[in-house]
Amino acid sequence: MPSRRDFLQTAVMGTAALPLASLVLKRPPAAAGRKPNLVFILADDGGYGDFGCYGATKIKTPNIDRLAVQGVRFTDAYAPNATCTPTRYSILTGEYAWRKPGTGILPGDAALIIEPGRPTLPALMKKAGYATGAVGKWHLGLGDGRLDWNGEIEPGPLEIGFDYFFGMPATGDRVPCVYIENRRVVNLDPADPIQVDYKTPVGDDPTGKTHPERLKMELSAGHDGTIINGISRIGFMSGGKAARWTDEDMAATFTRKAVEFIEKHKDGPFFLYFGTHDPHVPRVPHPRFRGTSGCGVRGDVIQEFDGSVGEVTAVLDRLGLAGDTLLIVTSDNGGVINDGYDDGADRDINGHRPNGPLRAGKYVAYEGGVRVPFLARWPGRIKPGTVSKQVISLVDLAATGAALAGTSLPVEAAPDSFNSLPAIADGAKSPRAALILEGRAIRKGDWKYVLKQQPKIKDGIEEAGAPVGELYNLADDIGETTDLAAKHPDVAKELRAALIAARSSKRTRS
Numbered sequence: 001m002p003s004r005r006d007f008l009q010t011a012v013m014g015t016a017a018l019p020l021a022s023l024v025l026k027r028p029p030a031a032a033g034r035k036p037n038l039v040f041i042l043a044d045d046g047g048y049g050d051f052g053c054y055g056a057t058k059i060k061t062p063n064i065d066r067l068a069v070q071g072v073r074f075t076d077a078y079a080p081n082a083t084c085t086p087t088r089y090s091i092l093t094g095e096y097a098w099r100k101p102g103t104g105i106l107p108g109d110a111a112l113i114i115e116p117g118r119p120t121l122p123a124l125m126k127k128a129g130y131a132t133g134a135v136g137k138w139h140l141g142l143g144d145g146r147l148d149w150n151g152e153i154e155p156g157p158l159e160i161g162f163d164y165f166f167g168m169p170a171t172g173d174r175v176p177c178v179y180i181e182n183r184r185v186v187n188l189d190p191a192d193p194i195q196v197d198y199k200t201p202v203g204d205d206p207t208g209k210t211h212p213e214r215l216k217m218e219l220s221a222g223h224d225g226t227i228i229n230g231i232s233r234i235g236f237m238s239g240g241k242a243a244r245w246t247d248e249d250m251a252a253t254f255t256r257k258a259v260e261f262i263e264k265h266k267d268g269p270f271f272l273y274f275g276t277h278d279p280h281v282p283r284v285p286h287p288r289f290r291g292t293s294g295c296g297v298r299g300d301v302i303q304e305f306d307g308s309v310g311e312v313t314a315v316l317d318r319l320g321l322a323g324d325t326l327l328i329v330t331s332d333n334g335g336v337i338n339d340g341y342d343d344g345a346d347r348d349i350n351g352h353r354p355n356g357p358l359r360a361g362k363y364v365a366y367e368g369g370v371r372v373p374f375l376a377r378w379p380g381r382i383k384p385g386t387v388s389k390q391v392i393s394l395v396d397l398a399a400t401g402a403a404l405a406g407t408s409l410p411v412e413a414a415p416d417s418f419n420s421l422p423a424i425a426d427g428a429k430s431p432r433a434a435l436i437l438e439g440r441a442i443r444k445g446d447w448k449y450v451l452k453q454q455p456k457i458k459d460g461i462e463e464a465g466a467p468v469g470e471l472y473n474l475a476d477d478i479g480e481t482t483d484l485a486a487k488h489p490d491v492a493k494e495l496r497a498a499l500i501a502a503r504s505s506k507r508t509r510s
Contacts, residue, residue: 034268034269034324035128035129035130035268035269035404035405035406036269036324036325036326036378036404037130037268037269037270037271037272037321037324037325037326038125038130038270038271038272038325038326038328038401038404038405039262039271039272039274039312039316039325039326039327039328040091040271040272040273040274040328040330040397041274041276041308041309041312041327041328041329041330042088042091042136042137042273042274042275042276042330042331042332043276043278043279043302043305043329043330043331043332043373044084044137044171044275044276044277044278044279044280044331044332045084045279045280045331045332045333045334045335045336045339045362046278046279046302046305046330046331046332046335046372046373047331047334047335047336047353047354047355047356047361047368047372047373048334048335048354048355048356048358048367048368048371048372048373049335049352049353049354049355049356049357049358050279050302050331050335050354050373051064051065051302051306051373052064052065053065053067053068053073053373053375054073054356054373055356056352057294057352058293058294058295058299058350058351058352059293059294059295059299059302059303059352060292060293060303060306061302061303061306062306062310063306063307063309063310063313064306064309064329064373064375066313067309067313067327067329067375067376067377068375068385069384069385070377070379070384070385071327071375071376071377071378071379071382071384071386072375072376072377072382072383072386072387072388072424072427073373073374073375073386073387073388074373074374074375074376074387074388074389074390074392075387075388075389076371076388076389076390076391076392077330077371077372077373077374077391077392077393077394078370078371078372078391078392078393078394078435078437078443079330079331079332079333079334079370079371079372079393079394080096080097080370080393080394080395080416080435080436080437080438081097081098081333081370081437081438082333082334082362082363082364082365082369082370082437082438083104083105083332083333083362083363084105084137084139084171084280084332084333085097085103085104085105085106085113085139085140086098086103086104086105087332087333087394088139088140088275088332089103089113089114089140090394090395090416091121091394091395091397091398092114092120092121092122092140092160092273092398093114093118093120093121093398093414094120094121094395094396094397094398094399094409094413094414094415094416094417094509095395095414095415095416095417096395096416096436096439096508098436098438098439098503099415099416099506100113106139106140106141106170107170107174107198107234107235108169108170108171108174108175108176108196108198108234108235109147109196109197109198109235110141110142110170111141111142111143111144111145111147112140112141112142112143112144112155112156112159112160113140113141114140114141114160115160116155116159116160118160118413119409119410119412119413119414120160120161120398121161121271121273121397121398121401121402121414122134122157122160122161122162122271122273123160123161124161124398124401124402124405124407124409124413125161125271125401125402125405125407126161126162126163126271127407128269128402128405128406128407129269129405130268130269130270130271130405131163131164131264131265131268131269131270131271132161132162132163132164132270132271132273133162133163133164133165133261133265133270133271133272133273134157134162134164134165134166134167134272134273134275135165135166135167135254135257135258135261135272135273135274135275136166136167136168136254136258136274136275136276136277137167137168137170137171137275137276137277137280138156138157138165138167138168138169138170138180138275139169139170139171142154142155142156142169142180143155143156149176149178149185149188149193149194149195149196149240150185150188150190150193150194152183152184153180153183153184153185154183156180156183158182158183162273164182164261165180165181165182166179166180166181166182166186166254166257167179167180167254167275168180168245168250168277171277171280172247172250172277172280172281172282172284173223173231173233173234173280173281173282173340173341174233174234174235175196175225175226175228175233175234175235175236175237176194176196176237176240177228177229177233177237177244177245178194178240178243178244178245179243179245179253185240185243186243187242187243188240188242188243189240189241189242189243192239192240192241192242193239193240194237194238194239194240194243195237195238195239196235196236196237197235197236198234198235198236200236201225201226201236202236202237202238203236203237203238203239204238205226205227205228205236205237205238206226206227207224207225207226207227207232207236208223208224208225208227208232208233209224209225209232211227214227214230215227215230215231215232216230216231217230217231217282217284217341217342217343218341218342219232219340219341219342220338220340220341220342221340222234222340223281223282223340223341225237226238228244229244229245229246229247229284231247231282231284231341247282247284248284248285248286248287249286250277250284251276251277251278251285251286251301251304251305251307251308252286254274254276254277254308255307255308255311255312258272258274258308258311258312259311259312259315262312262315262316262319262321263315263319266319266321268321268324269324269405271401271405274308274312275332276305276308278301278302278304278305278308279298279301279302279305279335280339281339281340281341281343282341282343283297283298283300283301283341283343283345284301285297285300285301285303285304286304289301289303289304289307294350294352295348295349295350295351295352296343296344296345296347296348296349296350297343297344297345297348298337298343298345298348298349298354299352309329312327313327313377322377322379323378323379323380325378326376326377326378326381326404326424326425327376327377327378328374328375328376328424329373329374329375329376330372330373330374330375330394331372331373332372332394333362333369333370333372334354334355334358334360334361334362334367334368334369334370334371334372335354335355335361335362335368336354336361336362336363337349337354337361339362355367355368355371357478357479358371358478358479358480359479359480359481364438365437365438365440365441365450366450366480367448367474367478367479367480369438370437370438370441372394374392376424376425378425381425381426382424382425383427386427388423388427390423390429390430391430391432391435391443392420392423392424392430392432393418393420393432393435395416395417396417396418396419396420396432397417398413398414398417399414399417399418399419399420399509400417400419400420400421400424402414402419403419403421404421414509415506415507415508415509416436416507416508416509417509418430418431418432418509419431420432434498434502434508436499436502436503436508439503440499441499442495442498442499442502443474444495444498446473446474446475446476447471447472447473447474447491447495448471448472448473448474448480448495449469449470449471449472449485449491449492449495449496449499450469450470450471450472450480451469451496451499452468452469452470468485468492469485469492469496470483470485471483471484471485471488471491471492471495472484
């Protein structure tokens with residue numbers, strides 16, 4: 001297994017692995033009778049313009065760029081939401097998150113928001129004979145509301161279809177700052193129990209608000225809770241000193257666990273859901289990455305993410321699994337520069353545009369918040385060097401994964417998920433006629449309609465008095481600079497009605 005040093009060297013050198021990567025394209029497609037593996041790598045806050053193959057010049061992403069050469073790069077792929085928790089909910093359930101209250105950005109002590117027993121993506125693949133693993137960021141809640149961090153942590157990933165889990169409960173900027181493996185906190189000392197509270201300080205650990213002099217990274221907004229590893233977080237935590245993570249090692253730790261899962265299940269089939277923490281705040285790259293990009297610490301952690309991608313592709317190639325594996329790399333929402341810490345990201349951005357030509361970024365329904373990079377590799381199946389303009393969504397992963405596994409979706413499952421496997425693997429037309437974004441915008445063809453505020457709906461009918469929305473033609477105006485609602489009122493009316501109908505329905509998949 002690659003060591004952390006191997007991981008760092010491969011990530012920094014990047015192109016050194018090119019000969020091996022080029023050989024993988026000569027491997028045969030999946031062996032007859034063997035179901036293909038699925039490896040899904042999800043960046044956290046990676047923007048549409050953050051990778052070299054999407055136009056970045058000051059950030060080097062050779063491993064990701066190589067996937068564009070070996071497989072397909074989508075130009076019109078979308079996260080269903082502009083923030084993390086709801087997008088991850090949609091990926092695993094195949095349901096738009098706005099249909100279920102309580103699926104916004106969760107605190108670190110939230111209860112599990114996916115009901116155990118429902119037909120999720122991992123549950124469907126597990127039923128089809130796949131080993132299923134989740135590594136990295138979770139942020140979908142744990143427990144049933146009475147969670148004790150010092151005992152068995154359930155329900156959680158294992159109760160919704162994963163055989164194995166290693167990751168963090170929520171985000172890097174939220175307590176508790178510990179790893180969980182399956183149902184237990186890793187390295188927890190029973191004599192030093194963990195307490196977590198999001199309203200009232202617990203224990204005697206210093207906080208960013210009371211002891212700013214102890215910070216190695218100043219905060220800019222909100223993150224003034226318990227200080228861990230010199231960084232103040234959202235929320236309060238005491239105990240668990242031996243279990244607390246070191247941010248600088250997090251990428252290598254998660255990547256090692258992802259590689260171990262692939263190695264353990266190399267005889268397949270397997271499904272790996274790898275949710276990295278980069279480039280989400282707090283941005284604390286390993287020293288080998290710090291200062292290596294041309295646009296500050298945010299660029300450094302994107303290059304660290306590229307290193308993680310490189311390690312996963314390398315193990316697939318080394319084990320001869322590339323031709324048996326659909327590998328997808330994408331992001332949960334658009335990019336953001338300043339997101340709660342004064343880490344110099346905005347000062348050192350050096351002209352880099354995280355979301356490229358798109359408007360806005362994380363948190364909003366404009367293209368910069370929801371259009372994301374999306375690359376797929378499957379040697380022998382996906383034509384190398386393909387660029388696709390088909391419209392697909394991450395909510396489609398549930399139906400797509402089921403199709404890959406050769407299993408049918410139950411009628412009640414994945415109500416908003418469409419099988420995009422032919423569009424990803426074969427260059428076929430996307431099955432989507434329309435796509436709902438953040439529950440307040442709709443894309444249909446080249447047109448996009450954005451509500452200025454959430455509509456009030458009663459018995460399937462929109463209440464009167466709602467403001468007019470905005471209309472854009474993305475073929476001519478990818479940056480959403482010119483509102484065409486007044487010029488094309490019939491198009492705006494049609495899309496508004498379609499959006500209201502989707503919000504009023506229980507499903508968009510027939």
